[in-house]
Amino acid sequence: MAQTEQTGRFLGGPAGWVSVAVPAALFVWFLQFLPQIGAGEVVRLSIDWVPSLGVSIGLLIDGLSLSFALLITGIGALVTLYSTSYLGGHVHYSRFVIFLLAFMTGMLGLVLSDNLLALFVFWEVTTISSYLLIGFDADAAKARRNALQALLVTGTGGLAFLAGIVLIGVAAGTFDLSQIEGTLTEHPLYLPIFLLVVAAAFTKSAQVPLHFWLPNAMAAPTPVSAYLHSATMVKGGVYLLARMNPTLGGTDIWFWTLVIFGGVTAVFASILAIRQTDIKQVLAYTTLMALGTLVMFIGVGTDKAIEAAMTFLLVHSFYKASLFLMIGVVDHGTGTRESTVLRGLWRAMPVTALAAMLAALSMAGVPPLFGFVGKEFLYKASLDAPAWLWVTCAIFAASALMFAAGGIVAWRPFVGELAETPVKPHEGPLPMLVGPLLLAVLGLGAGLFPDYAEWLVRPAAAAVAGAPVEVDLYLFKEVNSAFLLSMVTFATGFVLYLLHPRLRDGLARFKPRFDPGWDRVMDGVAAGAAGLTGVIQTGQLRRYVFITFATLAILVAISVVRGRIDTPLASFEDLRIKHWAVLLFIMAGALLTAFTNSRMTAVAALGTVGIGVALVFIMFGAPDVAITQLLVEVLQVVLVAVVMLKLPHLNPESISRVRPWDLALALSIGALTTLVLLAVMAAPLDLRLTAFFEATSAPIAYGRNIVNVILVDFRALDTFGEIAVVAVAALGAFALLRGTRRPSP
Known part of the structure; x- marks a missing residue:
């Protein structure tokens, strides 16, 4: 990387002072643990992060993590001091300092985390920040290419590591390293855990045949190379193997x-x-x-x-x-x-x-x-x-x-x-x-x-x-x-x-073909993605809908077969004439929607289906939900009818022809939905959540309408998200409608 002229600022200005002071202070702070750790003790500090998932920010300071922490901060302080002269005059020096400190933070979190999920988060922080550092000279095509290569190789290993962490949690019953008792070598999941952890470590620490990204990372500025190679990212995989040795080794x-x-x-x-x-x-x-x-x-x-x-x-x-x-x-x-x-x-x-x-x-x-x-x-x-x-x-x-x-x-x-x-x-x-x-x-x-x-x-x-x-x-x-x-x-x-x-x-x-091989793999991925996009993303909404529902049908069918769901026969003894009338009303609307040649008729018929559902809510004691359903259906019909005025007429030939695949898919979705609903209705009803809402709605949320309390208080963020989605969709539709207007001649 070409050198820049110095600006004359002491240590590169405020960014330089901070970059040196932070790792130096951390190095001094970690030194205080040296006598304690040298005596064979282990220090654990823990703060709950996501209690519902059992995730905590726990610091595990033992001989291994302290050694890495001292190297990361000590060498980090010298590297940042070096950078104040090497890059202090660079126009993007402040950005470089941010990337480097983020890199340091990721490595410290990686080696100090007691919780594997938190460790994975910091693992990915090092991946992303190293990508930014390797590609710091963004004007150079080589730097961009090599940074992307490092990101993809180590990022793939990170995905393997995440899968391994999930299996470790299943096998050990905990994600905390200090809580894993004994080894996992006799567990049935040991082999997949081993393969996933080793894959992550080998990508991070560049073992053959995944080594080629590391020499290419020399596109980074020299201070980054010194830091990356001596004390940080490339030793992340070594640290992982060393840390997991008592659990997976032997x-x-x-x-x-x-x-x-x-x-x-x-x-x-x-x-x-x-x-x-x-x-x-x-x-x-x-x-x-x-x-x-x-x-x-x-x-x-x-x-x-x-x-x-x-x-x-x-x-x-x-x-x-x-x-x-x-x-x-x-x-x-x-x-x-x-x-x-x-x-x-x-x-x-x-x-x-x-x-x-x-x-x-x-x-x-x-x-x-x-x-x-x-x-x-x-x-x-x-x-x-x-x-x-x-x-x-x-x-x-x-x-x-x-x-x-x-x-x-x-x-x-x-x-x-x-x-x-x-x-x-x-x-x-x-x-x-x-x-x-x-x-x-x-x-x-x-x-x-x-x-x-x-x-x-x-x-x-x-x-x-x-x-x-x-x-x-x-x-x-x-x-x-x-x-x-x-x-x-x-x-x-x-x-x-x-x-x-x-x-x-x-x-x-002797010219090893690892790097050209990588380029061919990436070219193949790009070609495959282009081919798949050409098949799936054709621009036809009907195909998108078909693929979505076909995928849903396959997944639900697999779940029904593998789960051996017991679906009792439906009983019609309790149905009265009004129930049959509403059912026939809904079926008529559905059939008319499927067979009509008019968009307006299809929209109106679909609206009748929604009205029929609202009648079902009324008959079974949910008038507030029925009102909401009715309002939504009426509003939908009106809005869609307005939009229809902007759309071209349907091609009668495309409408009249029979589409057996669509028919088979619709029947499959209907049958599978019916089976799942029958199985759910046959299972014992768990009323614990109902009892909780009944007992807490009035004293906690000060509301007597339980449904409203659930939407406004207990599910406030969820409701806010739904409102935001509707608002964004409305704005998008408005923008599209305005975009179709043609200026008057």
């Missing part, structure tokens, strides 16, 4: 699905990272590697694997945010991100070079950086995993390739002779340097003093495992298998870095 299908897809994603993405020349794209694919690694080790599920996953979660957040922000500084200071162009920048950009080196060394897993600690524990957990050969080979291949990617991103651009770039290289402003440098230094400090990282890793691992986990982080203790694997990784990674130009050229011939 089964063979959980293990093999997560281990296989996670391992494939880690290795495949690492290979594609070497293929890129844009260093921002290199980092995008290394994010996929990290996500695959986290998914794989959550799937392994042993205490060591969960300890390693939670450690690597922190490792990745530190170095990835630092490197993305560093790339923004390089792009800002040189005008390019091409690794084939950038050389010798350390003289012109020493602070950026220092941050890049530290963060890249952590990504490569070199001691004494925190990345070395994370990689060591990944190796230790992989060697003890049930499928140890697959897991170890996957993490070895990915780690070696990550070493080479670190060299491409942070070594090659800064060493050697200074190369010519579109812009003369210069160091970035202070707000753009604080974030990458601080995060890189944190990676160094956490590596030298890993005991402090245990404050987050231990309670987070316990939350994922569902039981206390022994955590002992250290930089180095002894020469063991994991340490030897690290040494081999360094050697392999160094060779890959030296050979990466040849590897890149060779991999350039």
Whole structure:
């Protein structure tokens, strides 16, 4: 995204101050829970939201949610500080701040929600706000296209997640995560729940073959990329799997699905990272590697694997945010991100070079950086995993390739002779340097003093495992298998870095078709929608009515058959002559409506049917309803008669021909309605609601006419909505009638 000139306002003006102050204040607020959560406690705060549905806004603060909350707010504060210089002069900077804070709010709600329905709401907030952020440069077709792709992929996963939540509520009897007792692995609904939850997590965290949207999300401004990849949306799926591990984990299908897809994603993405020349794209694919690694080790599920996953979660957040922000500084200071162009920048950009080196060394897993600690524990957990050969080979291949990617991103651009770039290289402003440098230094400090990282890793691992986990982080203790694997990784990674130009050229011939495949799918959806629209939405009202009632008939018939509704035979013993007379009157009106060739006659005959219904109300003691029915029918006949004056005459040929399908549909609707009404009348009448209205209408609503009280008081909003619909329909009809008037010559 092209940079904008700065306006000279401090921190981008009020919008910038707010964008930095809000996450910084939240970060400080969450810090107060660290001693409490570190001691093994869990904090729950709850406010009823929709009591009738059992939905509450409940905050569940344990080790897992606190770790994510601190990353979201801490990195969020640095990213927003960075943005005050990177985008502070942009004409839409205030809008960018709103989108980014909405994104932050969605992620915080996602990781802190105790109620699954509330969690889903925030899940969708992240989907929508990320769409707005990725497509922030709305003038660029690429940004719009990639934003829509991210929205559709993750939104589809969101629908799967909603279905999974409903099944979890049915199986567990609650939507509150803290109230789910035991596991659901033995429940008959476990398999569909598992498939739906995993589908949601895989779309959100971009696992193969649903990974293609994440590199395309690089169309977003660099601060968004740094935030999205390090601490927020893409880790939403990882968070969901970690949160549901105590409930859904421990089964063979959980293990093999997560281990296989996670391992494939880690290795495949690492290979594609070497293929890129844009260093921002290199980092995008290394994010996929990290996500695959986290998914794989959550799937392994042993205490060591969960300890390693939670450690690597922190490792990745530190170095990835630092490197993305560093790339923004390089792009800002040189005008390019091409690794084939950038050389010798350390003289012109020493602070950026220092941050890049530290963060890249952590990504490569070199001691004494925190990345070395994370990689060591990944190796230790992989060697003890049930499928140890697959897991170890996957993490070895990915780690070696990550070493080479670190060299491409942070070594090659800064060493050697200074190369010519579109812009003369210069160091970035202070707000753009604080974030990458601080995060890189944190990676160094956490590596030298890993005991402090245990404050987050231990309670987070316990939350994922569902039981206390022994955590002992250290930089180095002894020469063991994991340490030897690290040494081999360094050697392999160094060779890959030296050979990466040849590897890149060779991999350039390998062109995965995921993205073009997506375009073909979308083209097919558009073509299918156009074809279906051509069949259904023909502009003929009669066809619309036919399809609507045919659908109704099919659904009601299925319900009658599956429900095995017992419909007793109708009894006519209590009918008197007046009842038969009204019935014949209604039938005559209906038949005349069906067979007449005149619109006016059809309208009048239909009005007689309504009058007959009003007579039924009168005979059975509902005069007020009868009056309403009568007024409506008279008004309808009058209004429709006026409208008829504006319509052309019917074609006699189209009227006279027999329409057997219409006849069959009408008879079907009539028969099914009769069956349902007979079944309802045969069932015991539940008078609890009637008794409630009788007992409360006068003392509460001060009304003696129960029907009026129901409409005006107990159903006030419903009645208001009906009135609004009638008013809108009347205005629409008035506008249409006025539109048909022709100016006088």
